[in-house]
Amino acid sequence: MRPEQANSVDTGAPGQWGGPAPSVLVFDVNETLIDFDAMLPLFDRVFGDQRVLREWLGQLIMYSMTLTLSGLYEDYYSLGEGLLRMVGRVHGAQVTTADTEELRTGMQTMPAHPDVEEGLTKLRNEGLRMVTLTNSPPSPHGQTPLEHAGLAHFFERQFTIETARSYKPAPQVYHMVAQELAVPPSACLMVATHVWDTVGAQSAGFTAGLLTRPGNAPLPIPSLPQPNVIAPDLSALADKIIETRRVS
Structure with missing residues (x-):
């Protein structure tokens, strides 16, 4: 064997x-x-591409680990909101305060x-x-x-x-x-x-x-x-x- x-x-x-x-x-x-896929409509509306949800989620996992390895801490929802804005800049998409609030609500529901x-x-x-x-x-x-x-x-x-x-x-x-x-x-x-x-x-x-x-x-x-x-x-x-x- x-x-x-x-x-x-x-x-x-x-x-x-x-x-x-x-x-x-x-x-x-x-x-x-x-099921995170419940938030697909948000990503479709903001980015015009539902697949960006998985990109954002990958960043969320990576940066949560980065904070711990660096001896830092920020709560999960605030980190998710910041990363939505970061991914928005990467894609040239405008992310509003209403979008981040919808994301936080989506992560909780x-x-x-x-x-x-x-x-x-x-x-x-x-x-x-x-x-x-x-x-x-x-x-x-x-x-x-x-x-x-x-x-x-x-x-x-x-x-x-x-x-x-x-x-x-x-x-x-x-x-x-x-x-x-x-x-x-x-x-x-x-x-x-x-x-x-x-x-x-x-x-x-x-x-x-x-x-x-x-x-x-x-x-x-x-x-x-x-x-x-x-x-x-x-x-x-x-x-x-x-x-x-x-x-x-």
Whole structure:
């Protein structure tokens, strides 16, 4: 067997935890549970091209990491607004205050992906503890994005990186969750649609499940942590997690 085959990504075969089965599922929120594509009309109107949404989102991820690596912090929504103006300059598009306000509102009110409620219901019925860990700041005067999407009742707690003032995938963010829940990192499984999030969580001692939503795929480099479970949507991922736990 070639080395790359020996370290290839598994898609949920039994016994993939490398230890006791995880008892806490830690969910990313943005793109994993709620759908950024709800903001496509804004980008179509401002830029005349819906594809700029993905460009802006890539910048949002890159600059959130840049702030943490630089020892700086700005909240997720303010960073998103500033980057909308920056991308506007790159494309020669005028971005108004009304546009940035619409973006902030959009980031707080995105709907759930259609597969999410079914998947969460399966996992809740299995008796697993479930929490969220998001880059979005808390909403002291209104609903969180999770509450607006109608998903908050599934979760024991909603964690935000603002507590640590560091963005994922900084290890202290994942450790914060484990410490607050009084469990070892190995008891936690990170569910995310971004490989940078699963790699960060696994480097902090978590196991991980990857949702390969459109535009996302495993990173097949043998020296890097690979997700323990992979599926195209949350309902299918829930089935694999439950199956793997029962035979572990």
